[in-house]
């Protein structure tokens with residue numbers, strides 16, 4: 001069984017191939033040029049995906065030592081994401097499936113992240129708690145099997161990654177915010193400022209807008225960014241990072257107390273954060289649970305997780321029609337791709 005995965009939901013173009021259960025290629029081309037705009041420009045993103053997708057596929061086939069005709073299954077991210085960007089990868093995949101007469105699977109990007117831990121040598125064991133922390137989403141999911149995902153909580157405002165990106169911009173640290181904040185925080189005092197950590201009582205939901213506002217007020221009260229020296233900025237970055245991670249770990253622990261699970265998995269772009277990794281690992285150890293945090297190449301957006309998720313759906317009998325439409329946001333009522341049909 002040879003599966004092709006394509007991912008173009010945001011600013012990474014990625015093509016991956018899984019050959020008889022082994023990941024033989026996972027190529028990721030990041031659109032670094034968005035940095036100068038301070039965020040992803042949707043139209044430019046779509047155009048860049050268009051330019052790079054064909055050469056990436058050729059390279060992936062070459063590395064995997066296979067021909068196009070040898071593919072059994074073609075898959076691509078259908079959403080959530082930027083609609084123009086999604087259209088490029090999804091249409092490309094459908095075109096391939098049609099011309100090669102191969103089966104096709106549309107993958108929910110978030111489900112790709114949820115199962116990305118299975119790309120690691122040590123895999124999560126069902127049932128597991130999955131904290132999905134990316135630029136667009138913050139979700140706590142109870143994963144009972146490949147086909148049973150129960151959403152416990154979500155953010156009621158900003159996503160964790162979005163909060164990192166916005167605060168980084170506010171502090172003049174640049175884009176993408178997560179790595180910039182983490183870097184600045186290394187030399188900062190995380191206890192200098194006590195930013196409020198949200199706790200939405202009796203729920204597993206998150207909120208980061210209050211924290212964002214309090215960082216903004218703090219900077220304003222100091223007389224603005226121009227008045228802050230480098231040390232002060234690092235201290236704010238570290239104090240902010242501590243507050244975000246504390247909020248995430250707090251809900252993860254509440255869920256651990258309530259649900260009987262075998263593992264914990266922390267996935268998505270923000271799972272690259274070292275403080276989050278450290279704290280999540282400590283938490284798992286104290287509850288005697290296995291923890292799986294994907295390595296960097298599988299934390300950020302990648303097509304390996306899309307191909308993997310496609311295979312699990314395919315193995316359970318799912319096939320999608322070529323009129324499958326891209327969806328920009330996560331449809332709360334139909335979380336699983338397989339249930340969208």
Ligand code: KG4
Pocket residue numbers: 010133134135136137160161162164165176177178179182268269270271272273274299300301
């Ligand atoms: O999953 P991802 O690559 O794309 C989405 O699907 O959104 O996540 C991107 C997000 C960005 O908000 C970025 O700032 C954040 O992940 N991120 C981090 C770190 N590296 C990336 N956040 C915190 N610490 C990091 N080291």
Ligand code: ZN
Pocket residue numbers: 109113134135268269300301
């Ligand atoms: Zn993502």
